[in-house]
Amino acid sequence: MGKVEIKTNAPINYQLKTRKKWLTPKRAPYVFIAPAIILMLIFTVYPVLSSFILSFQEVRGIEKTFVGFSNYTRLFQDPVFYKSLLNTFQLLIIQVPIMVSLALLIAVGLHSSMVKGRTLFRIAFFMPAITALIAASIVFMILLDEHFGLVNYFLSLFGIEGIKWLTSPFWAKASVILVMTWRWTGYNMVIFLAGLQNIPSDLYEAASIDGAGKVKQFFWITIPQLKPVFIFTVVMSTIGTLQLFDEPFILTAGGPNNATTTITLYLYETGFKYFEFGYASAIAYVLVLITAIISWIQMKLVGDDDK
């Protein structure tokens, strides 16, 4: 003890210096984010890079051979790929607008003070988004069964007979849209609700003093004010739809005759059913490219005049 007291400041300074080498205030943040970054590098960046390399290879068993661009040229001659692309875009163009407008309507409804039990409704609408998708899809599969399903039973009470929900090309697509809408409307609604709460109420007050009715207020205040929220929901939904997998996988397995095969479903089948991992990786990269382009266009279209 005594010895320590006698010591000068010099060694302490020295100790600080060595420590400083490793953990300066400047470097500390890097150390803190390191675990997350390392995990991301291992589980995201590494697979992304290695599947990029894979997309130029043909894999047979554990042997890989470089084949140049042949996976990509094959892709552009593959009718099933085009069909899955078309399906995905049909779902996208029909489903996203329906869902976003529904979400907006519900959000505006639940935002107004006239509705009672708002919290309950909010929870009810949001529930599907946190339900396990596989479980939900199986329930829908049973509900929509052509012969024994509850939906067709109810319809038969009104004289509508035997809609082939999952077995006709048209209705199978409609069913997928139905399930997607059921699942994601509530999620988007919550985002819209948050957006609505950020609109200053004096805008509405000023408008009503000027004599604008509720409808006019909705179109001239609510919608323009929600623009950033719109961009967010539309872009996120678009990306989600482009990566659509679970619903068609469980509901229809891509059938009938590939009517509900989406790009990711085709990717999965190519890799895991037909062992063509190189080709599957090529599909993945084309999908990434398409997603990037579309998101960019959407941001440009909607967001430009803000700048």
Place this chain on the structure above:
Amino acid sequence: MKKYLYGVLILVLLILPACSNKSSGDEIKTGDAKNPAGTITVWGWDVAAATLKESVEIFQKKYPDVEVKVEDFGSGDLYEKLTVGLAARGSGLPDVVLMEDERIPGYTHQFPQGFLPLNKLGYDKYKDSFNPAKVAAVQDKDGNMIAAPWDIGPAGVFYRVDYFEKANVDPDAIQTWDDYIEAGKKIKEATGAQLLPIDISNYDGVFQMMMQQQGLSYFDEDNKITLQSPEATRAMSVIKELYDADLVFNNSGWDGIVTATVNGTVATIPYGVWYTGTIMDQAPDLKGNWDMFYLPKFKESGTRYANVGGSSLLIPSTTKNQSAAYAFVEFFTTDQESQMLGFEKYGLFPSLKDTYVLPEFTANSEYFNGSPIFKRFAEIVEEVPKIHLNENYAKASEITSNTQSSVLLEDKPVEDALKDAQKQLENEMKR
């Protein structure tokens, strides 16, 4: 600093995958070929897994030092795990794995070194104990026995005795597919039931049976695609005729076909012998109301016999306990008692020929209208035409199911649809 960090991270990235290859090899207790010992893992699904599990006790009477762990997955999950494991050079794979016969060519093509050739371990001597079509199905291109034959699925048409009586139709008079269609119309009129279930967009089982009756699969012996052959046109046309006469019940998946069986929605079900287990299990009330006739034939040519399904046991070559794995596979597939266990309890029809003389096979079945149904199936085992399959089976089956749905649901003419299917499959196979 940044550069340094990136350097470390990239290094980590490069080292990590390299590490994973060398999984720490614990010393496992194994015996030798004469006295196998240690623990082995077996993958299977459903009733087959249950049979494997129950047979372990019999196995251990002869090999008391071997512990067998049977793991039960759904077949889809099993194949995925197997594919991933093989692609990862065997990490996480079991010592024995169950596989449907039509999947074998695909796996041996993708992973030529993936499984042990059983003939080199001494399985050759059993070649004549099994039915020859089955033996052909478990061989690879070089004639190695890659799998040990287990069950088979000789096909027949299960039918509702009461419906046939009500419609005054004599099942013995149904000789050709035309007869079958005519009978179907009568039965529908009398009972309202549809003739047969087909999962139109997902399963081409009926088409496959019809092809095999005529001695073909999607491929002939020279690996040529047969989808534009007269046999294929005939088969698809009959299916179309059945559908146009509103005799086809479009069931969705396995649950759909079972529900239709139990509810009496269909009057007949053309399927493999193993479906008897499901019928008896799911529809105990219909005892005495089911029976079987052989598949109708095409009036032009062919037989009345085909096979649906069947599976075999394989040993991944990465097994750490080869002697015990082989001992189990050899014992299980050639032991009458184990084979009969699966047959009696779950309807898994052995390909081991000397079981067919056992009383359980020859007896009359009370459930099936008092007829010796299993004996009748056993009688046709040798008659089933041998067909040739290859690694493109899964793709071919998918394309044919799609063709089936475009013909039935989208009204595409049979010839055009088959022509397109042939072209698509040719394109896929070029690679």
